[in-house]
Amino acid sequence: MWGENDGPVSCIACGEEVPRSDAREYDKHGDRWTRDGKDFEYLCKPCFRDLTKHARDGLEDALDDAGAGRVDDEEFIGRFLDATREEPAERE
Template identity: 50%
Template sequence: MWFSRNRDPSVVCPACGSEIPRSSAREYDKYGDRWDRENKRFEYLCKPCYGELCHLPREGLESLLVELEDEEYPWETFLTQYVAAVENPDGRLEEES
């Protein structure tokens, strides 16, 4: 039995759907901590999609979005609240008077 010479599996970029060789892809950890590799499954993005990502820390982002979504806001108000919460160093939403 002969083995295939192509040992580089292909992956699908979740952002654009392109199928690319794994060696040409960029490893992406949706939790923002690619160095802690224990019990993780990574996604693989093509280079153009990876380059468009924001590489800022995402710790606490999900809980912030859940907190903001508790109220029914118009989209513009939601964005204003989000920016204010991100710029606030203690991470708490401030009540507007």
């Protein structure tokens, strides 16, 4: 059962719908403390783990470099994943 404020919400990285209580809040402005009139975006746990694994330091810089808040989500995620990928996971 969903509570009134318990989603579901869509992960901005993979589009998966997860309960809000299970998602990680992601504020593209890097300012989670100013909540008035804002819509937060959400990452599911696997994506959140992926992002933090790749960019534990300088995450906000990486997000900003990728165009957070300036390009649409799809473009942003693509840029961000490119920027934070350390090496190809597999060779074709």
